[in-house]
Amino acid sequence: xxxxxxxxxxxxxxxxxxxxxxxxxxxxxxxxxxxxxxxxxxxxxxxxxxxxxxxxxxxxxxxxxxxxxxxxxxxxxxxxxxxxxxxxxxxxxxxxxxxxxxxxxxxxxxxxxxxxxxxxxxxxxxxxxxxxxxxxxxxxxxxxxxxxxxxxxxxx
Amino acid sequence: xxxxxxxxxxxxxxxxxxxxxxxxxxxxxxxxxxxxxxxxxxxxxxxxxxxxxxxxxxxxxxxxxxxxxxxxxxxxxxxxxxxxxxxxxxxxxxxxxxxxxxxxxxxxxxxxxxxxxxxxxxxxxxxxxxxxxxxxxxxxxxxxxxxxxxxxxxxxxxxxxxxxxxxxxxxxxxxxxxxxxxxxxxxxxxxxxxxxxxxxxxxxxxxxxxxxxxxxxxxxxxxxxxxxxxxxxxxxxxxxxxxxxxxxxxxxxxxxxxxxxxxxxxxxxxxxxxxxxxxxxxxxxxxxxxxxxxxxxxxxxxxxxxxxxxxxxxxxxxxxxxxxxxxxxxxxxxxxxxxxxxxxxxxxxxxxxxxxxxxxxxxxxxxxxxxxxxxxxxxxxxxxxxxxxxxxxxxxxxxxxxxxxxxxxxxxxxxxxxxxxxxxxxxxxxxx
Numbered sequence: 079x080x081x082x083x084x085x086x087x088x089x090x091x092x093x094x095x096x097x098x099x100x101x102x103x104x105x106x107x108x109x110x111x112x113x114x115x116x117x118x119x120x121x122x123x124x125x126x127x128x129x130x131x132x133x134x135x136x137x138x139x140x141x142x143x144x145x146x147x148x149x150x151x152x153x154x155x156x157x158x159x160x161x162x163x164x165x166x167x168x169x170x171x172x173x174x175x176x177x178x179x180x181x182x183x184x185x186x187x188x189x190x191x192x193x194x195x196x197x198x199x200x201x202x203x204x205x206x207x208x209x210x211x212x213x214x215x216x217x218x219x220x221x222x223x224x225x226x227x228x229x230x231x232x233x234x
Numbered sequence: 235x236x237x238x239x240x241x242x243x244x245x246x247x248x249x250x251x252x253x254x255x256x257x258x259x260x261x262x263x264x265x266x267x268x269x270x271x272x273x274x275x276x277x278x279x280x281x282x283x284x285x286x287x288x289x290x291x292x293x294x295x296x297x298x299x300x301x302x303x304x305x306x307x308x309x310x311x312x313x314x315x316x317x318x319x320x321x322x323x324x325x326x327x328x329x330x331x332x333x334x335x336x337x338x339x340x341x342x343x344x345x346x347x348x349x350x351x352x353x354x355x356x357x358x359x360x361x362x363x364x365x366x367x368x369x370x371x372x373x374x375x376x377x378x379x380x381x382x383x384x385x386x387x388x389x390x391x392x393x394x395x396x397x398x399x400x401x402x403x404x405x406x407x408x409x410x411x412x413x414x415x416x417x418x419x420x421x422x423x424x425x426x427x428x429x430x431x432x433x434x435x436x437x438x439x440x441x442x443x444x445x446x447x448x449x450x451x452x453x454x455x456x457x458x459x460x461x462x463x464x465x466x467x468x469x470x471x472x473x474x475x476x477x478x479x480x481x482x483x484x485x486x487x488x489x490x491x492x493x494x495x496x497x498x499x500x501x502x503x504x505x506x507x508x509x510x511x512x513x514x515x516x517x518x519x520x521x522x523x524x525x526x527x528x529x530x531x532x533x534x535x536x537x538x539x540x541x542x543x544x545x546x547x548x549x550x551x552x553x554x555x556x557x558x559x560x561x562x563x564x565x566x567x568x569x570x571x572x573x574x575x576x577x578x579x580x581x582x583x584x585x586x587x588x589x590x591x592x593x594x595x596x597x598x599x600x601x602x603x604x605x606x607x608x609x610x611x612x613x614x615x616x617x618x619x620x621x622x623x624x625x626x627x628x629x630x631x632x633x634x635x636x637x638x639x640x641x642x643x644x645x646x647x648x649x650x651x652x653x654x655x656x657x658x659x660x661x662x663x664x665x666x
């Protein structure tokens with residue numbers, strides 16, 4: 079192989095790499111990707127620490143402990159009338175994602191209903207279900223699952 | 235090296251490098267069928283100036299061996315390299331126990347920038363051609379052309395369409411339970427991986443439009459679940475009318491421009507149909523239980539959905555014109571997220587047995603079920619448009635991964651990823 083041929087091959091490889099970059103660009107224009115900024119309310123203005131309420135597997139009803147936890151939370155919220163409340167519903171990873179989204183909403187609603195029953199104005203409360211999409215801890219065991227089956231009450 | 239040759243060289247090189255660099259998913263057969271069909275794809279005669287002669291036959295070989303149904307003989311094992319049917323000594327291939335041999339040639343088409351592939355599928359046992367075909371395609375899209383040839387060969391030998399030109403959409407997260415969420419799609423072999431959406435908040439439930447040009451999905455970017463439709467070529471994105479509560483599980487009707495989804499605006503999750511012209515939702519199911527995870531039948535006149543109206547999640551089917559709902563599953567206390575097979579005769583779903591979540595298939599007429607997987611946390615099944623393969627999400631340790639199985643249960647494959655977690659797969663329709 080003479081020097082000229084060698085040059086051509088190396089040039090080919092370099093062009094190939096450069097071509098790669100341009101091919102990627104073309105792909106990027108072929109599929110215009112969207113990138114979004116999250117507009118979720120952040121925790122920075124939170125005025126109380128978050129309250130976690132835990133649930134049994136595939137259940138959205140409140141345990142005795144959870145109920146008394148929510149009742150005392152309702153009292154604190156009533157004395158702080160201007161605050162807004164977001165309740166997130168979450169599930170463990172077992173079962174299907176879309177079904178869990180529905181289950182997470184049921185959990186958030188259980189907490190919401192008991193807060194309203196205990197005198198918190200419903201207009202202050204917003205609920206959102208994340209299903210199994212935002213686990214608190216990772217792991218496929220009961221210890222992780224029990225921490226992920228929760229509703230989180232956030233006060234702003 | 236003349237100018238033209240070097241130009242083609244650069245293009246081929248470029249695409250090769252990019253494809254390797256972009257690949258996010260790779261299919262690896264973990265448990266093959268005991269008796270794969272043995273094929274040999276001889277390097278094509280290349281009657282034009284191009285080094286791509288090393289390209290097409292290797293893509294076809296690798297396509298056909300993807301799911302373990304075929305075993306392709308490498309060129310290094312071949313005793314001869316025939317370029318035409320006349321060159322073939324059947325004995326050379328009988329010795330190698332090859333069932334089918336593919337020989338062919340590429341030449342410049344009359345149309346500029348196009349090339350013509352002529353190939354034959356030869357039955358080695360019967361010593362004759364079973365199929366001869368010509369495919370014309372753009373020189374710049376050799377890879378797509380090769381997949382097209384693979385699809386045709388697959389159909390000739392197996393009797394059903396190949397799926398090597400289809401795509402898989404999926405959700406990817408950068409790290410394990412952390413980092414950005416991506417909606418991406420790629421070719422079956424993991425090549426041409428493209429990002430459709432990047433977000434800090436979860437993305438869920440991608441579903442292909444029947445023409446394969448759009449994806450519907452759920453994104454939490456506004457702090458609540460909302461359904462979006464995105465055109466994959468223009469990037470144009472449309473947010474569907476947001477209702478209070480859950481907005482989830484979008485599913486396109488395969489026969490017309492109609493989309494059904496799940497809303498909980500009245501307090502309970504029910505199935506609604508979206509009116510594209512008026513940006514409005516029309517309620518289809520109404521029950522105080524959870525109704526979710528709809529899937530249209532191939533004819534677009536019925537849909538399956540999950541409901542816990544009986545106390546546990548079970549599969550139901552709604553006939554739209556008759557306005558009737560029938561329960562379909564009776565075995566077990568957790569049956570969810572059903573997907574019809576393309577012939578409408580079966581559905582694949584998530585079935586819990588002894589506390590573990592498996593993928594199962596049920597015959598719609600006889601209600602007989604067959605469990606396909608033996609792992610514990612299997613979900614989100616999606617079926618290839620030829621009805622032959624099921625892709626689903628499962629776990630490897632604490633990591634979300636994709637796995638697959640042929641619907642007869644004979645071949646298992648996994649899709650290892652380079653980084654992060656992968657979930658929620660959705661198989662595209664066949665592209666026309």
